[in-house]
Amino acid sequence: xxxxxxxxxxxxxxxxxxxxxxxxxxxxxxxxxxxxxxxxxxxxxxxxxxxxxxxxxxxxxxxxxxxxxxxxxxxxxxxxxxxxxxxxxxxxxxxxxxx
Amino acid sequence: xxxxxxxxxxxxxxxxxxxxxxxxxxxxxxxxxxxxxxxxxxxxxxxxxxxxxxxxxxxxxxxxxxxxxxxxxxxxxxxxxxxxxxxxxxxxxxxxxxxxxxxxxxxxxxxxxxxxxxxxxxxxxxxxxxxxxxxxxxxxxxxxxxxxxxxxxxxxxxxxxxxxxxxxxxxxxxxxxxxxxxxxxxxxxxxxxxxxxxxxxxxxxxxxxxxxxxxxxxxxxxxxxxxxxxxxxxxxxxxxxxxxxxxxxxxxxxxxxxxxxxxxxxxxxxxxxxxxxxxxxxxxxxxxxxxxxxxxxxxxxxxxxxxxxxxxxxxxxxxxxxxxxxxxxxxxxxxxxxxxxxxxxxxxxxxxxxxxxxxxxxxxxxxxxxxxxxxxxxxxxxxxxxxxxxxxxxxxxxxxxxxxxxxxxxxxxxxxxxxxxxxxxxxxxxxxxxxxxxxxxxxxxxxxxxxxxxxxxxxxxx
Numbered sequence: 267x268x269x270x271x272x273x274x275x276x277x278x279x280x281x282x283x284x285x286x287x288x289x290x291x292x293x294x295x296x297x298x299x300x301x302x303x304x305x306x307x308x309x310x311x312x313x314x315x316x317x318x319x320x321x322x323x324x325x326x327x328x329x330x331x332x333x334x335x336x337x338x339x340x341x342x343x344x345x346x347x348x349x350x351x352x353x354x355x356x357x358x359x360x361x362x363x364x365x
Numbered sequence: 366x367x368x369x370x371x372x373x374x375x376x377x378x379x380x381x382x383x384x385x386x387x388x389x390x391x392x393x394x395x396x397x398x399x400x401x402x403x404x405x406x407x408x409x410x411x412x413x414x415x416x417x418x419x420x421x422x423x424x425x426x427x428x429x430x431x432x433x434x435x436x437x438x439x440x441x442x443x444x445x446x447x448x449x450x451x452x453x454x455x456x457x458x459x460x461x462x463x464x465x466x467x468x469x470x471x472x473x474x475x476x477x478x479x480x481x482x483x484x485x486x487x488x489x490x491x492x493x494x495x496x497x498x499x500x501x502x503x504x505x506x507x508x509x510x511x512x513x514x515x516x517x518x519x520x521x522x523x524x525x526x527x528x529x530x531x532x533x534x535x536x537x538x539x540x541x542x543x544x545x546x547x548x549x550x551x552x553x554x555x556x557x558x559x560x561x562x563x564x565x566x567x568x569x570x571x572x573x574x575x576x577x578x579x580x581x582x583x584x585x586x587x588x589x590x591x592x593x594x595x596x597x598x599x600x601x602x603x604x605x606x607x608x609x610x611x612x613x614x615x616x617x618x619x620x621x622x623x624x625x626x627x628x629x630x631x632x633x634x635x636x637x638x639x640x641x642x643x644x645x646x647x648x649x650x651x652x653x654x655x656x657x658x659x660x661x662x663x664x665x666x667x668x669x670x671x672x673x674x675x676x677x678x679x680x681x682x683x684x685x686x687x688x689x690x691x692x693x694x695x696x697x698x699x700x701x702x703x704x705x706x707x708x709x710x711x712x713x714x715x716x717x718x719x720x721x722x723x724x725x726x727x728x729x730x731x732x733x734x735x736x737x738x739x740x741x742x743x744x745x746x747x748x749x750x751x752x753x754x755x756x757x758x759x760x761x762x763x764x765x766x767x768x769x770x771x772x773x774x775x776x777x778x779x780x781x782x783x784x785x786x787x788x789x790x791x792x793x794x795x796x797x798x799x800x801x802x803x804x805x806x807x808x809x810x811x812x813x814x815x816x817x818x819x820x821x822x823x824x825x826x827x
Contacts, residue, residue, distance in 0.1 A: 285675075310661075313719065318715040350680065
């Protein structure tokens with residue numbers, strides 16, 4: 267398989283998807299580093315996996331269900347919820363307007 | 366009363382017989398932190414003393430906690446400036462259990478930012494230094510916890526592992542590091558990295574301490590659905606049984622490992638034979654495939670987990686992410702993208718299933734598998750930049766067990782020509798921590814870990 271080289275646009279797009287701001291220098295660096303990583307993981311193609319269903323659990327864990335009601339023991343007070351916010355007004359978080 | 370180098374178990378004995386008080390013990394470690402932390406940078410935050418309870422297995426024992434465990438009212442940063450001023454409004458299950466058992470929070474330890482790394486150099490608060498050689502890194506990501514135990518700034522410490530973050534720094538700092546089975550210890554309140562891999566664990570000076578602290582941490586937690594409800598053995602008793610075990614050795618796990626480390630582990634194999642254990646060569650999938658599986662899965666989970674840091678409800682904005690986090694988020698975003706999901710993430714999950722099967726097959730023939738913990742001994746600060754793909758390669762021998770969710774322990778087995786510690790890991794079956802602890806304990810009794818811990822303390826007198 268040919269070496270995969272991510273284009274400047276691809277890296278820029280990924281940063282946008284992940285809401286990250288990159289400098290030109292970073293974009294160049296990540297083009298190289300991300301391509302190297304994608305190149306390395308190509309070795310998985312050497313392993314035959316056609317008959318395998320993907321495995322998402324490694325242990326004996328089973329689905330866990332909760333009753334559809336509030337659990338009071340973990341409720342935080344308004345004050346606790348807001349304590350770490352940088353921009354707030356009374357009990358509201360201030361965010362950038364979207365409209 | 367000499368305290369230096371006493372194990373948690375010994376300290377508990379001293380507290381019980383009133384040879385020292387909890388206050389004295391706490392002040393002792395605070396004094397040592399004040400004296401040595403400026404050099405080592407192992408602790409990021411040392412809060413005011415909390416209260417200890419009046420009962421529990423760890424009554425009166427101060428402990429260092431990696432800074433990715435939420436501690437109510439005590440700053441928790443995961444070594445990232447994104448969380449520079451984050452004060453958790455709740456307690457992680459692990460720290461709650463420690464508190465419930467009478468332990469005290471000594472301080473929060475430095476790590477690679479978000480646990481992304483294998484050297485503690487990616488911390489936004491500067492690297493931790495290896496107590497055995499201050500020009501070198503302690504390994505990572507739980508580097509601060511490992512250094513704290515190695516220099517006896519804490520009698521034991523809590524770390525966490527996604528793949529290698531406990532075993533790696535334990536090996537490089539010459540202490541015991543245990544990564545339990547995935548699902549054995551609750552992840553509730555641990556700042557998430559790779560959710561299908563993350564595993565809280567511990568670092569200690571002795572195997573007995575590891576068994577004791579594990580006893581406190583394990584169990585089903587309603588707040589972490591991946592924890593499993595099953596019987597918990599009495600680890601401290603179980604490790605003292607003189608089991609004769611069949612020990613697997615996988616040749617591919619010695620591939621690319623430094624000769625000095627290889628030879629040391631081969632000598633340990635001889636020692637185990639003399640102790641009456643049966644050694645058996647086994648074949649396991651080459652770790653180079655685990656590197657790829659791990660890289661894909663972990664980056665994907667990172668990109669999802671780190672999406673929550675928006676700077677709105679807590680912390681700073683996404684501008685504060687460091688280089689390594691950005692790189693991982695973007696790779697994860699790429700492999701999870703439309704059109705690439707099958708090629709990368711799904712393929713990786715399938716190979717992961719093969720790795721699980723591979724271990725299951727081998728564990729029908731042997732009780733444990735041993736290998737070197739790290740391919741080289743501790744690198745110089747800054748040296749990792751010369752290694753492309755550094756973290757992945759350093760963690761190559763940890764990734765198979767991490768992906769399979771099985772437990773493993775790293776123990777000190779000697780020093781290299783530069784007087785740097787060498788570690789050997791023992792990997793076990795799902796939920797069979799007692800067998801790997803059992804072998805580690807027997808080995809410790811036989812060899813005294815070759816005096817590695819004592820050697821580490823020579824430069825850190827009271």
